[in-house]
Amino acid sequence: MTATTLRFLAIGTLYIVAAAPSTAADRKPTTPPTLTVQVVNLAGVTATELDKAKSEASWIFGKAGVNLNWVHCGSENGDPAGAAPCQDIDDPFVFSMGLVTKSPEFLRDTGFGFAMVYSGQRNHAGVVYPKVAELTRAYPFHASIDQVLAYAMVHEIAHLILGSTAHRPTGIMRAGCRPEELKAVSQRRLRFRSDEVEALHRKLTERSRRLELTGAARIPASKPGTSSPGLY
Numbered sequence: 090m091t092a093t094t095l096r097f098l099a100i101g102t103l104y105i106v107a108a109a110p111s112t113a114a115d116r117k118p119t120t121p122p123t124l125t126v127q128v129v130n131l132a133g134v135t136a137t138e139l140d141k142a143k144s145e146a147s148w149i150f151g152k153a154g155v156n157l158n159w160v161h162c163g164s165e166n167g168d169p170a171g172a173a174p175c176q177d178i179d180d181p182f183v184f185s186m187g188l189v190t191k192s193p194e195f196l197r198d199t200g201f202g203f204a205m206v207y208s209g210q211r212n213h214a215g216v217v218y219p220k221v222a223e224l225t226r227a228y229p230f231h232a233s234i235d236q237v238l239a240y241a242m243v244h245e246i247a248h249l250i251l252g253s254t255a256h257r258p259t260g261i262m263r264a265g266c267r268p269e270e271l272k273a274v275s276q277r278r279l280r281f282r283s284d285e286v287e288a289l290h291r292k293l294t295e296r297s298r299r300l301e302l303t304g305a306a307r308i309p310a311s312k313p314g315t316s317s318p319g320l321y
Contacts, residue, residue: 121154122293125183126246127175129162132188132218138235139188145239149261150246153281153289177210181296184249186242187215200265201241204248211252214245224266231271240266240274247281250292260285 130139147157162175162185175185192215196203201224202216221241225234244261248254256264261279263270273279281289 121151121156122290122297123156123158123182124150124246124250125158125160125180126242127160127162127178127183127185128188129175129185130188132190134188134218134238138238141233141235142238142242145236146242146246148277149239149243149280153286155289155293175213178212179210181212181299182293184212184214184246186246187213188218188238189215190217190219192217202245204245204254206248206252206254212249214242214249216241216245224271228268228271231268232275236274237266237271240279247285247289250289252292257282257285 128139128143134142143157143159147159150157175187177185192203200217201220202214204214205211216238218238221237222234225232225237240261247262256262260282262281262285266274270279
């Protein structure tokens with residue numbers, strides 16, 4: 090084999106490598122999508138506890154290439170009397186998260202929370218705070234209450250994005266939370282699986298395309314202290 094032939098083979102090999110399809114990890118968007126989560130605190134969660142939970146939830150979604158922007162509906166100090174309903178906003182990137190003391194009566198037993206993916210704007214979810222607190226008290230050395238609250242919020246927001254109430258046998262989208270999952274939560278090992286990350290981005294891309302097709306403008310999320318008729 091001549092030196093010229095070897096040179097062409099080398100160039101061809103480099104071309105094939107360069108033209109090979111990228112992996113899922115390489116296909117992450119250059120600008121991560123940003124979701125706005127409106128929070129209404131009807132369960133008396135303290136501001137410190139809620140801030141920690143929001144930070145942890147943002148970290149989990151950040152690892153999946155999604156940014157979260159948090160907005161409070163009414164009071165942030167854990168006083169249910171100061172809470173105001175979240176706005177029903179016709180924007181596919183705005184979600185409402187209620188921290189409540191019990192599930193709505195029209196829903197079945199919902200464990201830690203619920204996601205209303207088949208009714209209304211399909212962007213409302215909630216976490217039943219006493220159930221989160223109860224689990225944390227049962228396993229006090231496994232995870233803190235703010236970590237479990239973060240996990241529950243992430244789980245329900247993901248249901249809304251995916252448009253499904255289906256669960257996985259393991260991981261962050263499994264139904265319930267066993268002691269081993271609690272340990273993973275505290276050690277930041279319970280994240281979205283690679284196939285779940287792809288599914289989240291696929292659904293968010295679909296939402297972007299719907300906005301483009303309808304020509305609708307992004308609607309700003311509600312500002313703290315404002316109120317309008319909503320689910321909570």
